[in-house]
Amino acid sequence: MPQPHISYSTSDLSRKSGDIIAKALRHPVTITQRNKPRLVLLNIEDYERLLRQSDHRMSGTIETMPDILFGEFESAVDTYAHDDEGSRY
Numbered sequence: 380m381p382q383p384h385i386s387y388s389t390s391d392l393s394r395k396s397g398d399i400i401a402k403a404l405r406h407p408v409t410i411t412q413r414n415k416p417r418l419v420l421l422n423i424e425d426y427e428r429l430l431r432q433s434d435h436r437m438s439g440t441i442e443t444m445p446d447i448l449f450g451e452f453e454s455a456v457d458t459y460a461h462d463d464e465g466s467r468y
Contacts, residue, residue, distance in 0.1 A: 386411055 386409040387399050402408050403420035410418040441449065 385409065386416070388412070389417070 385402055385406055387395070389410060389412045392399055392410055399408055399420065404422050407419050407421040407425065409416050410420065441452075444452065
């Protein structure tokens with residue numbers, strides 16, 4: 380069953396913080412400012428679940444790539460280039 384979308388303004392947050400926190404313990408709550416979503420309040424269990432599910436890949440450059448990974452990359456490029464040359468004739 381989908382969770383209901385609950386949204387409050389920043390003004391609501393200052394006036395009804397207790398009620399909003401109580402709802403955020405059950406379902407994520409969006410806080411808007413000037414009618415645009417700005418924040419999400421959610422319980423710690425949901426937050427920790429999102430952290431566990433997050434993608435920990437990092438970007439980098441060839442210069443920062445570990446040597447073993449660079450070797451695998453270079454080998455894959457050579458294999459691809461060799462296969463591509465063979466298909467041209």
